[in-house]
Amino acid sequence: MSLRPTVDFLLHHWLQAEQLNQRERFADHSRETFDAVLDTCERIAREKYAPFNRLVDTQEPQFDGERVILPQATHDAQKAYAESGMLSAAQDYAIGGMQLPYTVEAAANAFFAMASVSIGSGMLTTGNANLLMAHGTETQKRVFALNEFSGRWSGTMCLSEPQAGSSLSDVATRAVPDGEDFESDPLGPRFRLKGNKMWISAGEHELTENIVHLVLAKIPGPDGQLPPGVKGISLFIVPKKLVDTEGALTGERNDVALAGLNHKCGWRGTTNTLLNFGEGKYPVRGAAGAIGYLVGQPGEGLRCMFHMMNEARIGVGMAATMLGMAGYHASLDYAKNRPQGRPVGPEGKDPNRPQSRIIEHADVKRMLLAQKSYCEGALALELYCARLVDEQHTGAPEAADEARLLLEVLTPIAKSWPSEWCLEANSLAIQVHGGYGYTRDFPVEQYWRDNRLNMIHEGTHGIQAMDLLGRKVLMENGRGLQLLAQRINATIERAIQMPDLAAHANALGKALQDVGAATKAAWATGNPAEALANAVPYLQAFGHTVLAWIWLDVALAAHSAPESAARTGRLAAMRFFFHYELPKMGAWLGVVSRRDATCADLPEAAF
Structure with a gap:
């Protein structure tokens, strides 16, 4: 069973995505170019992701004291994704992008989420770079964002702390000016950061030559105290390895150290880390603290970070949706082929009749139809929200403002609804499989474990x-x-x-x-x-x-x-x-x- 007919129906028959081509930004595109992008992503997902979904679940990331070791399949998949151009799919031609509508980008990424959400498709890297394109200086865009869009570097978001969790007002990571000339650094006002960040996805690995951490921290006041609440939070670029203004590595390691890997219920193919900033493991230029460059204005960090968080929330909703869809397809295939029981007739069950396939039983149909209603409905919701993103960015002023406000209201639903009900779909997929569903011989137990994260992260x-x-x-x-x-x-x-x-x-x-x-x-x-x-x-x-x-x-x-x-x-x-x-x-x-x-x-x- 293929996902493609459902995507095509929702994209073209329901949302009529081709109408976007009448807008100047998308004028070079057509149904043919949209289909070509979907074809490419579907093929990469089928060849580089799906065959290794169980492998990355069983071969968890390992830390040897210096570096994180991941299966070769993860390296190959990430390389193929970067080479496809999808990291910069929605960006301008001038910086190597495809100027694709976000609606099409979201639909294309659905194939990767369904094939192996654990390997990942660069959601955080793209979101990180998009934030810098919106709030960074021209130099920060050129040095950091463009290298992320190319796939040369990857990106993270560092919000939570071990003692604070989701309570960002209690962030305790400190950022102090680095020398008297801190404001004159061409990469941005330069600070020294000290603190700990928890639950950082893709926080340490060797998949790219550098990792760009976006870190929330507070700048102490004149009395040395951290300002209370979220209004004192600022945002900083903290690269794993220091770079010059041309984006070349200087050969110096920044003082960002892996304190440990979190061992998770699911999504085991993606490293999840505790990072220490400025603890002194990698001293930088004779002073304590990790070097970070201010993004935007002091105290405006949370406002900037929400640019990335809202994007990530739609991405989480899509991930939850496609994990549910993967379970639905697996349980549907199983139900079509598993013989068990006999139909109930007016005289009861006739043991002499051949066994029925379980899809013929009404209750199994109920479970399959529930999964279909949850997952296909959630996919439609995510694509509708993606269509609103395009309206916000390219529509007439009044329509763009309406799309902005609709997205404000719908984003909590786009993140949370699939993460609850497509998880329920995964539970029903296990139930359709019966006892076999509870074993590792079938993929549905992994889909459930992977999906259980989505009710938790990104809010x-x-x-x-x-x-x-x-x-x-x-x-x-x-x-x-x-x-x-x-x-x-x-x-x-x-x-x-x-x-x-x-x-x-x-x-x-x-x-x-x-x-x-x-x-x-x-x-x-x-x-x-x-x-x-x-x-x-x-x-x-x-x-x-x-x-x-x-x-x-x-x-x-x-x-x-x-x-x-x-x-x-x-x-x-x-x-x-x-x-x-x-x-x-x-x-x-x-x-x-x-x-x-x-x-x-x-x-x-x-x-």
């Missing part, structure tokens, strides 16, 4: 929920929520005209009303502690409403397509979501609307 479920209910639906006087409601209502108005879809359109309309009422009820007292106590159930209900809308919109496109098995399957997945999933919203929104304090008020001793 946990709880953080996404508080961001949505505490900030995103309120920002600009609720305008983002209003814009989303307008788009949902436009789909409802189209669908209600069609007899097959009218009931679903009405159900979606009610769900939208219920979310709006719950939003108001949550904030009725104006007390954030009361409003946010049930932020995760709100996130779940909001996400299900968004996915129901996405599915109904996809169903409208499917209705206009010729009769086929794929069309029948898409419409069935839409019906499944409305019949089996959307009704769950009542319980979630009930506790939100009541500002239920069962959890918040329970004393610690009662546990």
Whole structure:
């Protein structure tokens, strides 16, 4: 079973990506060039990634005291990805990019995430470089970003610390000016950093000749104390190896040391590290501290970093989606070929009849259809968000502003919804396999382990929920929520005209009303502690409403397509979501609307 027909349908029949070619930036492209990019990425994923997904899971990264050792397959895959040009796919021709729409770039990267998310496709490197293109100086762009886009160097984001976790206001990494001439360094104001960073993906390896760390740190005040809260956080480029203004390595190692590798449940092919900055293992130029170059203005680090974090959150959503899709394809193949049991007839089971394949059993069909509805719906959501990115960057001013605000509201959903429900799809894939699914003889247990990370990194479920209910639906006087409601209502108005879809359109309309009422009820007292106590159930209900809308919109496109098995399957997945999933919203929104304090008020001793 191939992913490609689903991608083609969503990209071209539903989102009509070819219309982007009417814009000046994408005028050189056509359906043929889009297909060529997808063909190339599909081939590389099939040849360099998929065959080694189990290998990189079993041969975990090893540290010999000096360097991290990874399987040769990882080196080969990363080289092939860099040579494909995908690291700079959306960049200008002038710097070696392809000026591809982000919609197409996201669709192309889906093949790598499905083949082996653990090997990785350069999400952090591209995000790192994109941040520098937005906030760096011309020299920082030329020296650091361009070498990342070429694949010569790779990039990371260093936010969390062992003692702080997700609480960035408690960051304790310090950055002090490096000498009296610190402001005159052509690479940017030069500082010395000391501190520890935890959970740094791809923080140490030999895949590229250099690693560009983007590090959050605080500049002490005149009294030597670190400023409190997130407003004092600044952002620094801290290369693993020092470079000159032409991007050549100087031969000096920066004082960035690997303190240890984290041994993970999944995603074992990607190194995950604890890094020590400025501990003195690699003294630099006779002074203590790792050398870092300020990006943007002091105290503006978190604002800059969100450029990368928001991009990464859509990437995490896509990774979760494609792991779910990989499990769905594996369990579908298994269900088609595994004989077990016999059909139940009016007289019960006839032991003389041949065995049925398990796909013939209604409950197995339920599990497969659930996976299909979760994963194909999530893929549509991620591509829709990617299309909004293109609108934000290349649309007319009013449309671009709408896309910006819609992305603000949808990003927490794009990250969190697939990371919960495509993980559930992986659990169902194991269930379809039965006992075999719980063994390492089949790939579905690895897909589940790999996917379990996605509810945690780039902002946990709880953080996404508080961001949505505490900030995103309120920002600009609720305008983002209003814009989303307008788009949902436009789909409802189209669908209600069609007899097959009218009931679903009405159900979606009610769900939208219920979310709006719950939003108001949550904030009725104006007390954030009361409003946010049930932020995760709100996130779940909001996400299900968004996915129901996405599915109904996809169903409208499917209705206009010729009769086929794929069309029948898409419409069935839409019906499944409305019949089996959307009704769950009542319980979630009930506790939100009541500002239920069962959890918040329970004393610690009662546990």
